[in-house]
Amino acid sequence: MNAIEVRGLVKKYSSFALGSLDLNVRQGYVTGLVGPNGAGKSTLIKLLMGLSAAGAGEIRIFGEQMPEQEAGIKARIGFVSEENTLYEHLSIDAMRSIYAPFYKRWDAQTFRDCLNRFELSPRSRIRSLSKGMKMKLSLAFALSGGAELLIMDEPTAGLDPVFRREMLEILSGLMLDENRTILFSTHITTDLDRIADYIVFLDRGTVVFNESKEDLFDRYALIKGDKKWLDRDVRQAFVGIRETGTGFEGLARDRGEAIRMFGDGAIIETPTLEDIMYFTVRGERHRAESRA
Amino acid sequence: MLNLVRKDLLVLRWHYLFVALYALLFGLLITKGTFILLGALPAVMMLVMGSGLELKNRSLVFVGSLPVTRGQIVRARYATALVFTAAGIAVTVAMNLINRYALGREHGFSGLMIAFIIGIVLFFSAIYLPAYYWLGSKGEHVALGAALALIVLAGFVMSGVLGSVYGSGYELGVRLRAWPPIALGGLVVAVSVLLFVLSGCISYRIVRRKDLGT
Numbered sequence: 001m002n003a004i005e006v007r008g009l010v011k012k013y014s015s016f017a018l019g020s021l022d023l024n025v026r027q028g029y030v031t032g033l034v035g036p037n038g039a040g041k042s043t044l045i046k047l048l049m050g051l052s053a054a055g056a057g058e059i060r061i062f063g064e065q066m067p068e069q070e071a072g073i074k075a076r077i078g079f080v081s082e083e084n085t086l087y088e089h090l091s092i093d094a095m096r097s098i099y100a101p102f103y104k105r106w107d108a109q110t111f112r113d114c115l116n117r118f119e120l121s122p123r124s125r126i127r128s129l130s131k132g133m134k135m136k137l138s139l140a141f142a143l144s145g146g147a148e149l150l151i152m153d154e155p156t157a158g159l160d161p162v163f164r165r166e167m168l169e170i171l172s173g174l175m176l177d178e179n180r181t182i183l184f185s186t187h188i189t190t191d192l193d194r195i196a197d198y199i200v201f202l203d204r205g206t207v208v209f210n211e212s213k214e215d216l217f218d219r220y221a222l223i224k225g226d227k228k229w230l231d232r233d234v235r236q237a238f239v240g241i242r243e244t245g246t247g248f249e250g251l252a253r254d255r256g257e258a259i260r261m262f263g264d265g266a267i268i269e270t271p272t273l274e275d276i277m278y279f280t281v282r283g284e285r286h287r288a289e290s291r292a
Numbered sequence: 293m294l295n296l297v298r299k300d301l302l303v304l305r306w307h308y309l310f311v312a313l314y315a316l317l318f319g320l321l322i323t324k325g326t327f328i329l330l331g332a333l334p335a336v337m338m339l340v341m342g343s344g345l346e347l348k349n350r351s352l353v354f355v356g357s358l359p360v361t362r363g364q365i366v367r368a369r370y371a372t373a374l375v376f377t378a379a380g381i382a383v384t385v386a387m388n389l390i391n392r393y394a395l396g397r398e399h400g401f402s403g404l405m406i407a408f409i410i411g412i413v414l415f416f417s418a419i420y421l422p423a424y425y426w427l428g429s430k431g432e433h434v435a436l437g438a439a440l441a442l443i444v445l446a447g448f449v450m451s452g453v454l455g456s457v458y459g460s461g462y463e464l465g466v467r468l469r470a471w472p473p474i475a476l477g478g479l480v481v482a483v484s485v486l487l488f489v490l491s492g493c494i495s496y497r498i499v500r501r502k503d504l505g506t
Contacts, residue, residue, distance in 0.1 A: 051503065052504070084349075094305070
């Protein structure tokens, strides 16, 4: 079952266009939205949250259509923005008194527990908090509203490694509730290595792939070998190649085919998400340049 | 929608102190001028300060992520403007009562003043809010400047029109005074309410297609 279904979604700006985009986000899993800067991750999230108006296409969340039923849908979503959008001059408690009445399922105990866990005092002014603490506060608000779907735009951007790990642990803990779905964007692929079940890779406003992490790692292979292997047919088996003075490193789109092709003649490794992202973008750019 | 209005009122917090100080200063200490501005300016100030806080904190993104529709966001902001108008009237009435009964000073307070306070605040809101939604964070000051400039311009145009109909200067004042206050007040309120409603429709059309927080 899908928590989010997107069909033919288009959003155009003067210098950037997203889509036409089709996408499913499975309910009960963590889906990571990854891509280089400017790939359209934040634009997609804003469209899903109804913060941006789509040029065309359809968005369904929990089977209901956005923006026609947006109030009901958003009551079931917790949103964490990359930038702090809470009123900085207010205390945490004053912000809570504004935020809580919007959510029928607001759980005061969950909010108190979150504040304790994140070591946040209700009397602290929001402007006095560090970026990491503000992110945790946003998460506390998102969780206390009884969200079934968490949508987070770059929640770990700008956080130090300790905070980032902590944030990822919190998100992992949330997934003990099997009905909860998390969609979060990042360009830090190691975050996804740790907690994501599915990966949506976005580049230049289009979905390059949307697959389970296991399938990705099974399918792709990172090949390192001598340049003498690189004839025209072999090159076509790669998503992207980086050549050095002595050899090459490339991402093969079919692990089985790569093993048959190179045998023991090359080093065949399981790629990281960063490898997949890097070579995919590199390959796409190279092919675009060749066509031009 | 009520929660959005409540949010607009709660967000101002300490800013109400400025309004209270203003009311005390110009309502009790310096009482030479008219009581119309005593009621209209706090309302306008609160509206502008609330919008400014929203832009400063990029809080339209926060508001847009809440379980509300864009229509509710716009309606709530206009409803808040009405609440501020009522607060402005309350300030004027309170200051007038204090002056009259506690300090023994007479200021010629009338229902027409209330009509003018309503007229000024609603007219300002009718111009400021669509400009605010249209220009967003990049042009809040432009929106404010445009609203104030248009009010002044409208004032000149109105006096020009009235002057051409009734004559000008002292004669115009006499003619206006000849109107029954209830008719003049009713006209001011009716026109401003009409503009206010029209402005709400325009704001909704702007917000419906706009990316929030830009």
